Amino acid sequence: MNMVEIKDLYANIGDKKILKGLNLELQEGKVHVIMGPNGAGKSTLSKAIVGHYDIEIENGSIVYKGEDITELEPEERALKGIFLSFQNPVEVPGVSNAYFLRTAVNAKRKYEGKEELNAAEFLRKAKETANFLGMKPELLNRSLNEGFSGGEKKRNETLQMLLLEPDFIILDEIDSGLDIDALRAVSEGINKLKDGKRTFLVITHYSRILDYIKPDVVHVLKDGKIVKTAGSELVEVLEKEGYAALGES
Amino acid sequence: MAQEEIDKAIAGDYKLGFEIDIEQDTVPPGLNEDVIRFISKKKDEPDWMTELRLKAYRKWLEMEEPHWANVEYEPIDYQAISYFSAPKQKPKSxxxxxxxxxxxxxxxxxxxxxxxxxxxxxxxxxxxxxxxxxxxxxxxxxxxxxxxxxxxxxxxxxxxxxxxxxxxxxxxxxxxxxxxxxxxxxxxxxxxxxxxxxxxxxxxxxxxxxxxxxxxxxxxxxxxxxxxxxxxxxxxxxxxxxxxxxxxxxxxxxxxxxxxxxxxxxxxxxxxxxxxxxxxxxxxxxxxxxxxxxxxxxxxxxxxxxxxxxxxxxxxxxxxxxxxxxxxxxxxxxxxxxxxxxxxxxxxxxxxxxxxxxxxxxxxxxxxxxxxxxxxxxxxxxxxxxxxxxxxxxxxxxxxxxxxxxxxxxxxxxxxxxxxxxSEEQLFYLRQRGIDEENAVSMIVHGFCKDVFAHLPMEYAVEARSLLELTLEGSVG
Structure with missing residues (x-):
């Protein structure tokens, strides 16, 4: 069963046409990987799915759990369970990480008709999760992402993911700038969420992360379109022969 | 000079040009020494205060309205202001x-x-x-x-x-x-x-x-x-x-x-x-x-x-x-x-x-x-x-x-x-986590003001927060 179906998607950033008739189906419970050269449109695709303000959709549709979400506000998509782990998480001075996390978690709980967590309940859960990810607990009290190292930012993204328990998780270059320990911690966090129901979309142009997160399906994105879809064996082919080896579609 | 005499002297002067009825609750627009005496009298002030006011007034007359601030507005007509007026008609409910x-x-x-x-x-x-x-x-x-x-x-x-x-x-x-x-x-x-x-x-x-x-x-x-x-x-x-x-x-x-x-x-x-x-x-x-x-x-x-x-x-x-x-x-x-x-x-x-x-x-x-x-x-x-x-x-x-x-x-x-x-990027980040736009803006703004609000008395800080939200309501998007 498909969780996400993207049909004939044309998307622009300003005057620049980036996605040119992209088709993609993501199955429930599977880990999909999108690989492709720089400038192919990988980040544009992830931004289009979450409704980023930079992206103008010219044509096509994004269907999530049977609902067309192409026109929805970003927060509506988030509340429905779509999560993007940002490549470069932005810093928000003065807003405490814990406060932000609790607001986000409670927004989702409220949306789902669950009772909101009080500060103590939330903090216990957040600390536990942070600990699991090898995060210093003081990062919870600091301003959101402010002055965090690259590794700390990615761990914090993973922390949010674990606390929000989304259904569809997009990981945009989650491995960039991570040392091996951080990479392991982040991967463990991601694997913890693999339950056969959640869908993952891993966007990367290195295969390194794939040693930790086993893909089920591999797609190659080139010049705004998916040019090849195959099983995990494709990773090795790409590793050896590069994207140039793939014929133009 | 005895106080009484001073009083008399002032009162004498005062009568000369003084055309405002003290029983009235308001003076016509404009500012002059009579108006100042009227205000002082209305406030039941001692003479030394009246004198200080007059002294200030004479200094003010020699001063010029400053214009160095980075603001623009229509000129103020100081003679069009009424400097003492009874409370305006108040609403009944x-x-x-x-x-x-x-x-x-x-x-x-x-x-x-x-x-x-x-x-x-x-x-x-x-x-x-x-x-x-x-x-x-x-x-x-x-x-x-x-x-x-x-x-x-x-x-x-x-x-x-x-x-x-x-x-x-x-x-x-x-x-x-x-x-x-x-x-x-x-x-x-x-x-x-x-x-x-x-x-x-x-x-x-x-x-x-x-x-x-x-x-x-x-x-x-x-x-x-x-x-x-x-x-x-x-x-x-x-x-x-x-x-x-x-x-x-x-x-x-x-x-x-x-x-x-x-x-x-x-x-x-x-x-x-x-x-x-x-x-x-x-x-x-x-x-x-x-x-x-x-x-x-x-x-x-x-x-x-x-x-x-x-x-x-x-x-x-x-x-x-x-x-x-x-x-x-x-x-x-x-x-x-x-x-x-x-x-x-x-x-x-x-x-x-x-x-x-x-x-x-x-x-x-x-x-x-x-x-x-x-x-x-x-x-x-x-x-x-x-x-x-x-x-x-x-x-x-x-x-x-x-x-x-x-x-x-x-x-x-x-x-x-x-x-x-x-930044749009900050806003988007918060919204991608399910926080609606209005809350996201107020979160960022409060974060920005945190160092100042920390210095307000508790009760006041709460007021300031809601005030800020109210002031910026609808100013985004």
């Missing part, structure tokens, strides 16, 4: 009040009785606040604290007034201060005796009193040796006001080891989206750290008025004295604010901290103007300044004018300034 204002009260959580008072509606005598006021007044009296209107103080504590009024802001300090010295009609006087720590936030319980102080308010606070007081001015509720020009003067004096904390929330009518009808707020606020190790701290949240022009300042005269300025100024609609502070270091080892946060939205223009002046004898003086601006949208503006005059070579002065646009 809340039904007659602009529903928009009531909506704001609702959002700010202001109790119904207080809403009525804010709108000048007569309230039943049984209302709690009256007895609360009396209770606290008794408690303060026991400690020797004087807390009364400036008019009462002029009558009842002439020695303190003569000693300290105009001692920090001289009557000819500037055009607006001179005008205020001439025509001030009300305000507050506070005196904290030696070694007394004022047990409550002054004016929290009394703010209804402070409401009808009008456009030329004058406040004087004197903290004697080793005393402490925290004074709160204004409130977040939009107030009823018919006069467009506000020119207040606030003087603070801290003697040895004394501390004064002065907090302001200002939310006067900002005018419409083109700035029409808003209040001009031209204020002179200055504190004098007269004694050793004294401390004066200004905290302000400015969201109202169409034009704000104010620089709460500290003169750090006593050795080891400390001055602080924490400010959040918000300009939205067509508001213009030129605000900041002056820290004048005269004593040794004096230190000052300036944290200024300007927020601009819609067509708002926000300027920070600050002066740090280090006197030649101010060995070991230190200053830290941080001025940050936050822009919401692309039609607003932020400007920073820091000035530094250093006559000693021993001072340590640090200045940091940033201007950030409320």
């Amino acid at each position: 809340l039904d007659e009040v602009d529903p928009k204002i009531l909506e704001a009260y609702e959002k700010l959580g202001i109790p119904l009785e207080e809403q009525k008072q804010l709108q000048g509606i007569a309230v039943d005598a049984v209302v709690d606040s009256v007895s609360v006021k009396t209770t606290y007044a008794d408690e303060l009296k026991k400690l020797g604290i004087i807390f009364c209107s400036i008019s009462e103080a002029i009558r009842d504590y002439p020695e303190l007034i003569k000693k300290y009024m105009f001692s920090v802001v001289p009557m000819n300090d500037n055009f607006y201060a001179a005008l205020n010295s001439t025509v001030f009609t009300d305000g507050t006087f506070v005196y904290i005796p030696k070694g007394v720590r004022c047990p409550m936030e002054l004016s929290t319980y009394f703010r209804i009193n402070a409401l009808n102080t009008g456009q030329f308010e004058r406040t004087l606070i004197v903290a004697d040796e080793g005393s402490y007081v925290s004074y709160n001015e204004g409130c977040s509720a939009p107030m009823r006001d018919d006069s467009q020009l506000h020119a207040a003067v606030v003087e603070l004096v801290a003697l040895k080891d004394a501390e004064i904390k002065y907090s302001t929330i200002q939310n006067w009518y900002p005018g419409d989206k083109d700035g029409k009808g808003g209040i001009y707020n031209f204020v002179t606020k200055r504190g004098l750290c007269l004694g050793e190790n004294s401390k004066i701290s200004w905290t302000q949240v400015e969201t109202g008025s169409v034009i704000t022009w104010k620089y709460p300042s500290c003169i750090l005269k006593g050795d080891g004295s400390v001055g602080e300025f924490y400010s959040v100024a918000v300009t939205t609609l067509a508001q213009q604010a030129d605000t900041g502070t002056k820290m004048i270091h005269l004593g040794k080892n004096t230190s000052s901290t300036i944290i200024s946060k300007g927020i601009s939205a819609m067509k708002g223009q926000n300027s920070y103007r600050g002066l740090v002046k280090i006197g030649k004898d101010a060995f070991g003086a230190r200053n830290f300044s941080e001025c940050d601006s936050l822009l919401i949208g692309s039609r607003c503006g932020a400007h920073t004018f820091p000035y530094l005059e250093d006559k000693s070579s021993h001072a340590k002065v640090e200045h940091e300034a940033t201007t950030t646009k409320i």
Whole structure:
């Protein structure tokens, strides 16, 4: 069963046409990987799915759990369970990480008709999760992402993911700038969420992360379109022969 | 000359040109010596005060209206203003009040009785606040604290007034201060005796009193040796006001080891989206750290008025004295604010901290103007300044004018300034986590103001937060 179906998607950033008739189906419970050269449109695709303000959709549709979400506000998509782990998480001075996390978690709980967590309940859960990810607990009290190292930012993204328990998780270059320990911690966090129901979309142009997160399906994105879809064996082919080896579609 | 004779002499003079009937409650628009005598008489003031007012008036006549601030407005016709008028027709019930204002009260959580008072509606005598006021007044009296209107103080504590009024802001300090010295009609006087720590936030319980102080308010606070007081001015509720020009003067004096904390929330009518009808707020606020190790701290949240022009300042005269300025100024609609502070270091080892946060939205223009002046004898003086601006949208503006005059070579002065646009990227990040746009904006704005709000008294900080939300509502997107 498909969780996400993207049909004939044309998307622009300003005057620049980036996605040119992209088709993609993501199955429930599977880990999909999108690989492709720089400038192919990988980040544009992830931004289009979450409704980023930079992206103008010219044509096509994004269907999530049977609902067309192409026109929805970003927060509506988030509340429905779509999560993007940002490549470069932005810093928000003065807003405490814990406060932000609790607001986000409670927004989702409220949306789902669950009772909101009080500060103590939330903090216990957040600390536990942070600990699991090898995060210093003081990062919870600091301003959101402010002055965090690259590794700390990615761990914090993973922390949010674990606390929000989304259904569809997009990981945009989650491995960039991570040392091996951080990479392991982040991967463990991601694997913890693999339950056969959640869908993952891993966007990367290195295969390194794939040693930790086993893909089920591999797609190659080139010049705004998916040019090849195959099983995990494709990773090795790409590793050896590069994207140039793939014929133009 | 005996007092009686003086009286007669003045009275004689006075009769000559005096055409205003003292029984009347209002004077025709315009300003002249007769009007001033009329005001003084109406306030039942001693002659020395009348003379001081006249002296201020003569100085004012020689002064010119300043235009160096980074604000634009239509010229003010000072002869078109009525400097003493009876209260305007008040609404009889809340039904007659602009529903928009009531909506704001609702959002700010202001109790119904207080809403009525804010709108000048007569309230039943049984209302709690009256007895609360009396209770606290008794408690303060026991400690020797004087807390009364400036008019009462002029009558009842002439020695303190003569000693300290105009001692920090001289009557000819500037055009607006001179005008205020001439025509001030009300305000507050506070005196904290030696070694007394004022047990409550002054004016929290009394703010209804402070409401009808009008456009030329004058406040004087004197903290004697080793005393402490925290004074709160204004409130977040939009107030009823018919006069467009506000020119207040606030003087603070801290003697040895004394501390004064002065907090302001200002939310006067900002005018419409083109700035029409808003209040001009031209204020002179200055504190004098007269004694050793004294401390004066200004905290302000400015969201109202169409034009704000104010620089709460500290003169750090006593050795080891400390001055602080924490400010959040918000300009939205067509508001213009030129605000900041002056820290004048005269004593040794004096230190000052300036944290200024300007927020601009819609067509708002926000300027920070600050002066740090280090006197030649101010060995070991230190200053830290941080001025940050936050822009919401692309039609607003932020400007920073820091000035530094250093006559000693021993001072340590640090200045940091940033201007950030409320970034789309920050907003999007929060929204991607399921937080709606309005909450995301308020989160970012509160984060930006956090360092200043931390210095407000608890209750006030809560008000300031809701006020900020209300002010910026709908200014995004």
